[in-house]
Amino acid sequence: MGPGPSNPYPEVAAALVRPVTGHLDPAFLELLDETCERLRQIFATTNALTLPLSGTGSAGMEASLVNLIDPGATVVVGVNGLFGERMAEVARRAGAAVVRVDAPWGEPLDPNALLAAHPSPTLIAMVHAETSTGVCNDVAAVGAGKADALLVVDTVTSLGGIDVRVDDWGVDVAYSCSQKCLGAPPGLAPITVSERARARLVASPRSWYLDLGLIAGYVQAGGGRTYHHTAPVTMVSALHAATGALLDEGIDAAHERHRRCGQALQDGLEQLGLTLFAPVTCRLPQLVTVVVPDDLPAGCSEADIRRKLLAEWGIEIGSGAGQLAGRVWRIGCMGNTARPRNVAALLAALGEVLGR
Numbered sequence: 001m002g003p004g005p006s007n008p009y010p011e012v013a014a015a016l017v018r019p020v021t022g023h024l025d026p027a028f029l030e031l032l033d034e035t036c037e038r039l040r041q042i043f044a045t046t047n048a049l050t051l052p053l054s055g056t057g058s059a060g061m062e063a064s065l066v067n068l069i070d071p072g073a074t075v076v077v078g079v080n081g082l083f084g085e086r087m088a089e090v091a092r093r094a095g096a097a098v099v100r101v102d103a104p105w106g107e108p109l110d111p112n113a114l115l116a117a118h119p120s121p122t123l124i125a126m127v128h129a130e131t132s133t134g135v136c137n138d139v140a141a142v143g144a145g146k147a148d149a150l151l152v153v154d155t156v157t158s159l160g161g162i163d164v165r166v167d168d169w170g171v172d173v174a175y176s177c178s179q180k181c182l183g184a185p186p187g188l189a190p191i192t193v194s195e196r197a198r199a200r201l202v203a204s205p206r207s208w209y210l211d212l213g214l215i216a217g218y219v220q221a222g223g224g225r226t227y228h229h230t231a232p233v234t235m236v237s238a239l240h241a242a243t244g245a246l247l248d249e250g251i252d253a254a255h256e257r258h259r260r261c262g263q264a265l266q267d268g269l270e271q272l273g274l275t276l277f278a279p280v281t282c283r284l285p286q287l288v289t290v291v292v293p294d295d296l297p298a299g300c301s302e303a304d305i306r307r308k309l310l311a312e313w314g315i316e317i318g319s320g321a322g323q324l325a326g327r328v329w330r331i332g333c334m335g336n337t338a339r340p341r342n343v344a345a346l347l348a349a350l351g352e353v354l355g356r
């Protein structure tokens with residue numbers, strides 16, 4: 001098998017085969033505290049409540065929303081793709097009165113429209129890097145104008161791949177996942193909560209497992225830790241290794257690597273005569289959407305192309321999701337996968353299977 005999008009940083013492999021300690025073992029707690037500190041650096045925040053939540057990115061989304069929403073709370077949600085849709089649905093299920101601000105899939109959200117949607121929302125929620133379309137939304141502009149509202153941002157596809165500046169941008173809650181640009185296996189949702197948001201956590205969130213008030217007691221460093229649930233020690237150990245590798249490389253250097261690989265990928269796709277879906281002004285480097293061409297080889301569906309890439313070249317690319325199903329391919333270039341050799345391999349493979 002060649003490199004696929006779920007190819008973690010090599011440092012992770014060693015962490016995954018280390019002996020499994022207890023979740024209250026002092027050695028593990030030290031590793032947990034260090035992981036939280038590494039996540040603070042990567043989120044560019046000093047937020048005390050910063051931790052790897054048990055569960056995938058979606059658990060981070062759910063935790064962010066259920067802990068800030070009491071029934072009837074007004075929540076403005078930006079929707080320009082599948083994950084914005086998901087945020088709106090999670091907020092609705094938490095009992096919010098959701099005010100949707102839509103933009104067409106493939107275009108960025110309008111920050112002014114988000115800010116003008118309601119005079120005094122409890123919170124504004126948006127996706128930074130919309131993985132379904134390859135579009136980057138402007139978070140800083142919303143943070144600058146949010147007034148008394150809290151700002152909740154999905155950084156699942158952005159963290160570790162492009163700039164995410166939680167404190168500078170005025171983000172109150174950001175969550176991510178372990179398996180995309182952070183280059184660890186799936187299973188954890190890094191999350192960070194500002195003091196301002198912490199003061200407004202609802203008293204009785206509609207989830208016991210994801211109650212950040214309870215979880216905060218477990219991750220606080222030093223004495224006085226209280227048991228909430230058993231931390232997935234092996235996953236934390238893997239994330240510890242991946243974040244360590246990222247910080248050793250340097251956050252800016254990792255972003256630059258993603259930028260260069262993303263640019264080389266986009267250039268190469270255009271040289272193959274393919275059309276990129278997201279506009280160049282808001283295009284993500286780490287997730288490139290390309291329009292499925294009309295002239296596929298005879299008898300080949302777009303799914304056949306993806307199957308061939310995987311079977312013959314060991315390269316996995318994503319199908320279109322939601323309303324873009326069948327219309328685009330989504331090519332991830334994330335974390336340890338964002339390497340020039342992988343870009344070159346994908347371009348050669350795609351050229352061959354498309355007969356271009």
Ligand SMILES: *Cc1c(COP(=O)(O)O)cnc(C)c1O
Binds near residue numbers: 129131
């Ligand atoms: C992948 C993704 C999610 C969901 O994360 P899971 O780890 O699959 O639960 C949420 N938001 C965005 C923007 C994503 O790309």
